[in-house]
Amino acid sequence: MRDNLVDRIAEAPREGWLGDVKGLGTRLEGAKGKLARMDAQTARTRQSIYLGIPSFGEIAARA
Numbered sequence: 785m786r787d788n789l790v791d792r793i794a795e796a797p798r799e800g801w802l803g804d805v806k807g808l809g810t811r812l813e814g815a816k817g818k819l820a821r822m823d824a825q826t827a828r829t830r831q832s833i834y835l836g837i838p839s840f841g842e843i844a845a846r847a
Contacts, residue, residue, distance in 0.1 A: 786815045 789812040796805045 786812065786819065789815060 789808055793805060793808045793812065796802065796808060
């Protein structure tokens with residue numbers, strides 16, 4: 785989607801769509817922002833969460 789917008793922005797002046805360049809630029813910035821939020825969400829969900837349950841190594845060391 786982002787690449788398509790970049791291509792359309794490049795095409796707009798050639799085709800005389802001068803009024804569309806600003807709108808396409810706004811949509812491109814929105815797409816970049818959404819991709820950044822999705823990347824941040826993915827990074828957060830990849831982190832492990834400590835649940836307070838001891839690992840096997842911790843249990844075996846007690847025995």
